[in-house]
Amino acid sequence: MARLTNMLLVAAALAATTTGCAKKHPAELPPVAGPAQEPSGPSIRPGSRADFERSVLSNTIHFALDKYDIDPQSQRILDSQVQWLRQWPNVPISLEGHCDERGTREYNLALGDRRANAAKNYLVARGVNPGRISTISYGKERPLALGSDEASWAQNRRAVTIVLN
Amino acid sequence: MDRAEKAGLGIAVVGHVLLFGALSLGLFSHKQPEPPPRSIEVSLVDKVGLEATAPQSLTPPAQSKAPELGNPEDAPAKPAEESEPEPTPPAPQPKAAPPPKPAPAPPKPPEKPAVKKPDAAKAPPTREATTAAKPTRAEAQATGAGTRQGKTPRGGALGDIMRGIGAQPSKSTSQAPQAATMSAQAAMDIASKIQQQVQPCANQQVKPGPGAERIRVVIHLKLRRDGTLIGNPEVVGYDGTDDDNSRYLDRVKDNAIATFKHCSPLRDLPQELYDVPRGWSDFKMRYKLPG
Amino acid sequence: MTLFRPMLIAALLAGTAPLAAAAQQAASPAPVAPQPSAPAPQTGSPTPAPGQQPPGEMIVDVVGGTSAPAQIAIPPMPTAEVQQTAAGSTDVLGRELALIVTNDLKNSGLFNPVSGEALHNISYPEVTSPGFEYWAGAGVQALVQGFVRANGDGTLTVGCYLYDTYARSELTRQGFVVPPSDWRRAGHKCADMVYTRLTGEGPYFDSRVVYVSESGPKGHRIKRLAIMDQDGANHRFLTNGQSIVLTPRLSPDQRSIVYMSYLNDRPSIYVYDIGTGRQRLLVPDTNLNFAPRVSPDSRWVLFSMAVAGNTDVYRVPLAGGTPQRLTDAPGIDTGGSYSPDGGRIVFESDRSGSQQLYVMNADGTQQQRISFGGGSYATPVWSPRGDLIAYTHMQGNFRIGVMSPVGAGERNLTDDWQDEGPSWSPNGRVLMFFRATQGGSGVADLWSVDLTGVALRRIPTPLDGSDPSWGPLRP
Numbered sequence: 001m002a003r004l005t006n007m008l009l010v011a012a013a014l015a016a017t018t019t020g021c022a023k024k025h026p027a028e029l030p031p032v033a034g035p036a037q038e039p040s041g042p043s044i045r046p047g048s049r050a051d052f053e054r055s056v057l058s059n060t061i062h063f064a065l066d067k068y069d070i071d072p073q074s075q076r077i078l079d080s081q082v083q084w085l086r087q088w089p090n091v092p093i094s095l096e097g098h099c100d101e102r103g104t105r106e107y108n109l110a111l112g113d114r115r116a117n118a119a120k121n122y123l124v125a126r127g128v129n130p131g132r133i134s135t136i137s138y139g140k141e142r143p144l145a146l147g148s149d150e151a152s153w154a155q156n157r158r159a160v161t162i163v164l165n
Numbered sequence: 166m167d168r169a170e171k172a173g174l175g176i177a178v179v180g181h182v183l184l185f186g187a188l189s190l191g192l193f194s195h196k197q198p199e200p201p202p203r204s205i206e207v208s209l210v211d212k213v214g215l216e217a218t219a220p221q222s223l224t225p226p227a228q229s230k231a232p233e234l235g236n237p238e239d240a241p242a243k244p245a246e247e248s249e250p251e252p253t254p255p256a257p258q259p260k261a262a263p264p265p266k267p268a269p270a271p272p273k274p275p276e277k278p279a280v281k282k283p284d285a286a287k288a289p290p291t292r293e294a295t296t297a298a299k300p301t302r303a304e305a306q307a308t309g310a311g312t313r314q315g316k317t318p319r320g321g322a323l324g325d326i327m328r329g330i331g332a333q334p335s336k337s338t339s340q341a342p343q344a345a346t347m348s349a350q351a352a353m354d355i356a357s358k359i360q361q362q363v364q365p366c367a368n369q370q371v372k373p374g375p376g377a378e379r380i381r382v383v384i385h386l387k388l389r390r391d392g393t394l395i396g397n398p399e400v401v402g403y404d405g406t407d408d409d410n411s412r413y414l415d416r417v418k419d420n421a422i423a424t425f426k427h428c429s430p431l432r433d434l435p436q437e438l439y440d441v442p443r444g445w446s447d448f449k450m451r452y453k454l455p456g
Numbered sequence: 457m458t459l460f461r462p463m464l465i466a467a468l469l470a471g472t473a474p475l476a477a478a479a480q481q482a483a484s485p486a487p488v489a490p491q492p493s494a495p496a497p498q499t500g501s502p503t504p505a506p507g508q509q510p511p512g513e514m515i516v517d518v519v520g521g522t523s524a525p526a527q528i529a530i531p532p533m534p535t536a537e538v539q540q541t542a543a544g545s546t547d548v549l550g551r552e553l554a555l556i557v558t559n560d561l562k563n564s565g566l567f568n569p570v571s572g573e574a575l576h577n578i579s580y581p582e583v584t585s586p587g588f589e590y591w592a593g594a595g596v597q598a599l600v601q602g603f604v605r606a607n608g609d610g611t612l613t614v615g616c617y618l619y620d621t622y623a624r625s626e627l628t629r630q631g632f633v634v635p636p637s638d639w640r641r642a643g644h645k646c647a648d649m650v651y652t653r654l655t656g657e658g659p660y661f662d663s664r665v666v667y668v669s670e671s672g673p674k675g676h677r678i679k680r681l682a683i684m685d686q687d688g689a690n691h692r693f694l695t696n697g698q699s700i701v702l703t704p705r706l707s708p709d710q711r712s713i714v715y716m717s718y719l720n721d722r723p724s725i726y727v728y729d730i731g732t733g734r735q736r737l738l739v740p741d742t743n744l745n746f747a748p749r750v751s752p753d754s755r756w757v758l759f760s761m762a763v764a765g766n767t768d769v770y771r772v773p774l775a776g777g778t779p780q781r782l783t784d785a786p787g788i789d790t791g792g793s794y795s796p797d798g799g800r801i802v803f804e805s806d807r808s809g810s811q812q813l814y815v816m817n818a819d820g821t822q823q824q825r826i827s828f829g830g831g832s833y834a835t836p837v838w839s840p841r842g843d844l845i846a847y848t849h850m851q852g853n854f855r856i857g858v859m860s861p862v863g864a865g866e867r868n869l870t871d872d873w874q875d876e877g878p879s880w881s882p883n884g885r886v887l888m889f890f891r892a893t894q895g896g897s898g899v900a901d902l903w904s905v906d907l908t909g910v911a912l913r914r915i916p917t918p919l920d921g922s923d924p925s926w927g928p929l930r931p
Contacts, residue, residue: 066810068765101892104834104848104876105702105923106747106760107804107811109723110767110788113744117765136721137744137762141700146674148894352509356516367520369597371566373655374885375908378521409843413656423597424518427622448514454521 047088049163056080056161061119063157066103068114070122078119081161082126089129095119096160097137098144100153105139112137119159134164352443359431359445366428367452370420376410378456382421387447390439392430398422401449421452523908525568526654528598529591530558533614534580539606542636546612549639550604553614556643557600559687560661561651563904564886565911570596583617591621600650611635616646618653628653640689641930658841658883661686664927665879665888666704666713667902669693670920674896681715681728686881686926688916694728704728706927707750707774714738714748714757714774725759727774739772739779747790750774751798758782758792758801769803769820782820793837793845794818795861802826802836802845802861813847815861826863833857835877840928841884844907848876848889856889856905869905870912877922882929888915890922 044050053059059081061074070078085093097116099108116135124130145152372378383402387395400418431445440446509515533550543549561567574594578587583601591599599619607613611633618627630649632642641662648659663686672678681694681701694713695701700723704715713728725738725748738757739745747760756771761779767788770779783789787807794801802815811834813827827833831851838845838861849857849866854874859866874892881888885907891914892900900922902915915921 101874104791104811104850104854106790107788107806107834109702109744109746110760110762110790113762113767114765114788121765135744136723139702141677141702143675146896146898148898349509352514356509356514359516360518363516363518364520367518368522370521371526371654372521372523374657377656412658416654416656420521423620423622424520442512443509443514445514448516450516450518452518452520455519 047091048165052081052084052088052091052161052163055084059161060158062154063115063159065100065153065157066111068111068118070118074119075122078122079126082123082128085123085128090132092132092134092164094162094164095133095135096162097135098142098156098158098160099140100156101140101143101148102153103140108139109137112139115157115159119161351438355434355438355445356448358434359448359450362431363424363428363450367420367424369427370424370454372454372456373413373416374410376407377413377417378454379405379407379410380414380417381405381451381453382414382418383449383451384421384425385447385449386425388431388445390436390446392432392434394426394429398425398450405453417452417454420454421450424452425450525566526598527570527596528561528567528600528650528654529570529575529594529596530554530561530600531575531578533602533604534578534583535604535606536580541606541612542610543612543639546604546606549612550602553602553604553639553643553646554600556640556687557602557616557647557650560644560647563687563911563913564651565906565908566651566655567598570594583615586617586619586621588619588621588624592624597622598650598654600646602646607633612639612642614639614642614646616642616649618650640685644685644687657885659929660881660883660886662930663882664690664706664710664930665902665915665924666706666715666927667890667917667921667924668701668704669917670900670922671697674898681713682917682921683713683730684917691918694733703747703923703925705749705925707754708752708928709754710927710930711754712750712774714750716746716748725757727757736776738774738776741779745770747792749793751794752796753798758794760790760792769801782816783823785823789814791835795838796840796842800838800861802838804834804836804847806832811850813845813859813863826861827859827866828863829866837878837880839880839884840882843884846878846880846887848878856887858887858907869907869909870903875903877924879924879926881926886911888924888926890924892922 044054057077057080061070061077063069063074064071085091095116097112097114097119099111099115103111113135116137120130120133120135123133140156143152143156144158145155381404382400384398385401386398389395398421400421403414403418406414434445438444532554535546535550538545538547540546541549544552558569558571562569578601580603583603586599586601588599591597597620599621600616601619602614602616605613605615612635613631613633615629615631617629619625620627628649630646632645634642644662647661651657651661652659664683665686666681666683669680669682670677677700678697679701680697681704682691683694684691695717699720700718702716704713706713711730713730715726715728716723717726719726722742723744723746724741725745726735727738728735738748739759739761741761744762745759746762749758750756751758751771755774757774758769758771759779760767761770766786767790768781768785769783769789769792770781772779782792782801783803783805785805785807787805788811789803789805789807792801792803799818800815801818802813804811805814806812808825811832812825813833813836814823814825816823826845827847829849831849834848834850836845836847839858843860844858845861846856846858849855849868853872854876855868855872856870856875856878857866857868869887870889870891872891873894875889876892878887878889880886886904887907888902888904890900891903892898899920902917902921902924903913904915905912915924
């Protein structure tokens with residue numbers, strides 16, 4: 001009688017364990033582990049253009065009328081770009097130079113080139129590899145602000161850093 | 166001396182004194198009012214002498230036909246007498262000149278010789294103008310005849326009679342009195358009349374381009390008595406062209422000719438000043454655009 | 457001396473004569489005394505003192521004229537026999553040809569063609585026996601008549617006659633034999649014949665213009681290369697707008713168009729072959745190169761290249777080759793244009809601190825500044841007849857201006873917010889440029905103006921436009 005009781009106990013124990021090991025589909029899945037900041041949506045790939053643009057102060061610096069000097073505000077912006085560029089040394093970038101509409105077409109192509117090169121030189125002086133930097137001038141062909149007033153023109157006199165990937 | 170004599174002497178002395186005083190004061194004399202100084206009319210013309218004295222017979226007066234052909238060697242004294250009754254001074258002396266043609270002067274238009282004469286006489290008058298010297302009798306004699314040789318005609322002591330007479334016989338049929346020549350003032354008046362008549366046509370001429378207004382064109386015009394043009398006006402000169410406007414020269418020439426042709430014929434011009442020297446039978450027009 | 461006094465007085469009168477004469481322009485004339493002008497004869501004829509009549513001759517001085525456009529009549533061109541051609545029927549062509557001549561002359565600003573009911577049809581025989589009385593009576597001095605004939609071989613013959621109705625004479629005539637595809641050129645040649653005879657200027661109506669056709673929003677313009685006759689006809693797009701194209705220029709031999717394109721994100725100069733429709737890269741350099749212009753002998757292309765932020769003027773054979781640098785100032789040197797004899801180049805540079813105009817020899821030597829007025833100067837172009845340089849003058853507004861090649865006599869021809877990029881007609885008399893309007897909906901269009909400032913007008917194009925370049929007279 002004791003052996004039957006033992007067998008019953010063992011069987012009950014086995015049944016309990018097996019039922020405990022059986023795959024039980026829980027009512028709801030625990031959440032998938034992901035980036036802690038993003039509540040939802042696609043992920044930003046590190047080293048991408050989007051990554052660059054959210055990491056730096058701005059991808060755009062501005063210039064005074066007919067000038068291509070890097071003013072202090074622009075320096076701060078470019079410094080923040082240098083930070084990111086050091087982190088991603090193999091990512092190529094393009095520097096676009098732009099002008100406002102209050103200049104003649106050919107001169108503005110040259111002036112946009114000057115602005116792009118001024119930004120490039122600043123970055124290179126701070127250790128960015130010039131081989132990864134290309135420049136292009138759009139003159140006055142691609143304005144950002146469309147008005148014909150000082151505020152619009154100030155916005156259009158710019159150099160934009162574009163990550164190429 | 167008695168009293169009566171003294172009184173008489175005294176009266177006589179007083180009377181003499183009074184008379185002397187009166188005379189010296191001029192009370193008895195009739196004062197002739199001094200004639201006011203004559204104001205002399207000064208006309209500021211540089212050739213004052215020419216018109217007043219020797220009229221320039223550029224259109225030689227009509228040859229007055231001698232009743233008979235004379236020997237050119239005849240003494241000039243005879244022709245002098247014959248010439249007196251002639252109405253036109255100074256009458257040409259056919260005998261002193263080579264024998265005139267028996268036929269009447271060919272009916273050439275009187276301005277024909279005048280056409281040549283202005284060209285020849287142009288230079289000497291200009292020289293006279295610039296020197297502004299009072300012409301001497303010799304000069305007047307030379308130019309008045311249209312020749313400059315001043316060839317002393319036969320006649321010796323009566324050489325003065327030949328003043329104003331050419332060595333060649335005049336073929337002119339001009340009946341205009343030689344004294345009715347065109348003075349400077351009359352020429353200006355006629356020029357003004359002509360200019361007024363052509364001005365409307367000048368105003369219509371179109372300026373071809375910038376700088377064309379610096380060009381001036383001279384055209385030569387010949388008219389009939391009725392004011393119509395003879396032939397086409399001829400461009401005889403121009404000035405004011407440069408590298409920037411020379412392309413417009415032909416057009417300014419066109420404008421000058423059109424100015425005259427479109428306002429042709431001219432009207433109401435005095436007939437007696439038609440074929441005199443400087444007459445409107447033959448003249449020049451200088452045209453330019455405004456600006 | 458009293459003898460000189462009349463000359464002094466008359467000289468003072470002469471000074472006022474032009475003013476008095478100007479007051480008479482085109483107005484009913486008031487009787488005035490002869491208007492003498494200070495004489496400076498060059499032909500040897502004697503000069504009497506003003507106001508004086510010289511001995512032996514009378515001189516009449518006349519000053520008169522108008523700058524108003526000349527009246528002219530261009531009736532439809534009849535045809536002896538209506539025939540069908542590849543270009544259309546000859547009677548329709550005759551009407552169209554008269555309109556081509558009418559528009560060319562009218563748009564030059566120097567002529568006022570009769571239109572409407574006064575312009576009646578003429579018969580074929582009347583072409584060579586014009587109704588002088590009718591037109592002279594209407595105050596129209598210039599009359600253009602012509603005819604159209606279809607030749608047996610498919611070509612067309614267009615006869616063109618110019619008459620002076622006041623003088624009752626024919627001034628000139630020309631005939632043109634054209635293939636049907638070029639029938640409009642006969643009209644332009646006829647207009648050129650009339651224009652040159654009545655103005656003394658060179659011809660320019662039989663020519664074409666290349667430009668950039670624009671459409672789309674201001675922030676992202678679609679720009680396409682286009683070519684058309686100078687009157688807007690025969691318009692053709694040459695590129696499809698996928699890449700930005702800028703500053704096209706026709707070569708003087710009319711075989712190529714040089715222009716700048718952003719094809720492959722690499723802004724460079726290309727040569728478009730009009731015959732084959734193919735294009736090739738001119739300068740195989742990765743540096744930005746732009747602002748091309750072809751030399752008068754069609755052998756060289758002047759252009760600008762930006763190297764490390766510094767832009768200079770270079771030249772390279774049109775057939776391709778090694779660029780040769782002509783300027784090396786630290787500033788921006790760009791916008792080169794040859795003199796008509798190819799011996800000199802005018803360009804713009806900001807080496808002095810602002811954009812100014814400079815002239816140098818074609819080999820780059822002897823660079824001298826020629827602009828010294830207020831404001832700055834750009835986009836210089838040398839006139840085909842060599843007497844003037846046109847440019848964009850920036851002083852507040854952007855205006856089209858001209859000055860002599862040594863910088864004298866500068867004057868502005870337009871006055872708007874932004875007029876830019878002038879280009880000369882083949883006869884050096886008319887300038888085409890582009891005018892932009894302000895604001896977010898601003899657009900650019902082609903305009904033209906005569907050297908005297910008259911005839912400012914917009915050039916009709918299918919879309920908007922910029923960067924016009926006027927080609928040479930077609931032979």
